[in-house]
Amino acid sequence: MNITDLISGGIGSQAVEGISQKLGIDKNQTQWVVSAAIPLMMSALNYNAQKSPEQAQGIQNAIDTKHSGGIFDNLAGLFNDGPTEDEDKIVNHMFGRNTENVKESLSEKSGISIGKIGGILALLAPLVMGYLGKKKQQDAGAGSSGGGIGDLLGSILGGGGSNTNASGGGLGDLIGSVLGGGAASNTPSTQPNISGGLGDLVGEFFNQKNDKGTKGSILDSLAGMFAK
Template sequence: MNISDLISGGIGSQAISAIANKLGIDESKAKWIVAAAVPLMIAALNYNAKNKGQSEAIDKAIDQHSGGGILDKIGDLFSGNSSEEGNKIVSHIFGNNTETVTQNLADKAGLNSQQVGGVLATLAPIVMGYLGQQKQGASNGGGLGDLIGSVLGGGGASTGGGIGDLLGNVLGGNAATPEASSGQNVTDMLGNLAGEFFNKGNDSQGKGNILDNIAGMFGK
């Protein structure tokens, strides 16, 4: 499996259908939300993993979701109200940028921030559960950065393993990872886009365009 499964594969399809039904929106719009939000979450996790204190906290949270059981009840997750746990995960992922992420996704999707906040609170445990499942199945050791890099398609993590490697594989590894003309891999591309999104110098229109670019990378 790779990150496409979280967006357009079996897991993503269930989430998209559930979001569309719950919010009463077209599935294409629900898919855009998932295709923009999930990679942004992973990019933020990848950034946070560079901080030792945050890395340890994220790694522990992923271990708590390593059973993967949450992936078997995606429809049920969206049928209720957003969980307190989900909101906490979102806050840990985005920190002080949580409101910025929520509001810009809402503005671009034509929804209110409360609706998008509920979607994020439900997607976050799914992302953590997926990473936990991938980490559990990884054959190599390593840290959070390795796992995330792997899920994001970082091709260089062939020996280290860990969260960076795992995140590279989730995003598709070498076979499904498009490279920019400059030679950037998908991890670098997403990291740059996320960095621009969180740049306080960009206005809402600029942030909306960046979200479109992120969704375009993974929502095809």
């Protein structure tokens, strides 16, 4: 399984179908939000994992104890139940103080109400976490060094453009390898920076120097990357 499967492949198609039916949203609109939101979630997790060992350990524990990837065996159950308070909490943990900004940006660009955007994000959150859990297992099964997600204790994790010298394949490396690219530029721009890979592009969305128009263009670029 790779990120394309999660966004626009078999799993992504099931997610779009289930979300659009449960929340009463047009499929094309749902696909656009899914394609833009999942990279944002990955980037937020990458940032959190590198921010402090405590936050990294929290993500590690969540993946090890709650998100092993088994959710992909019962996608119908996830969408039939609809968004829950626990899933909404995952979204808030991912985006922190940026949560409302993310919802507002996705809502404004897609034409979907903020309330329904919140529902979409809540249903996507366990899929993103389950994807990381499944990838960790696959990496371990393939004999990858560094323990897959790796040792999260005592260091700020590398990957995805971190400037730390941490060694081993930690969670930051795992998510960084999924996203590609490096750290976001601090230089304001009128157009999204797509030269450095998906990680750089997503980083520009969270760059506070970029205005709403630029953020909207970034969301369009993200969605376009995974268009069928």
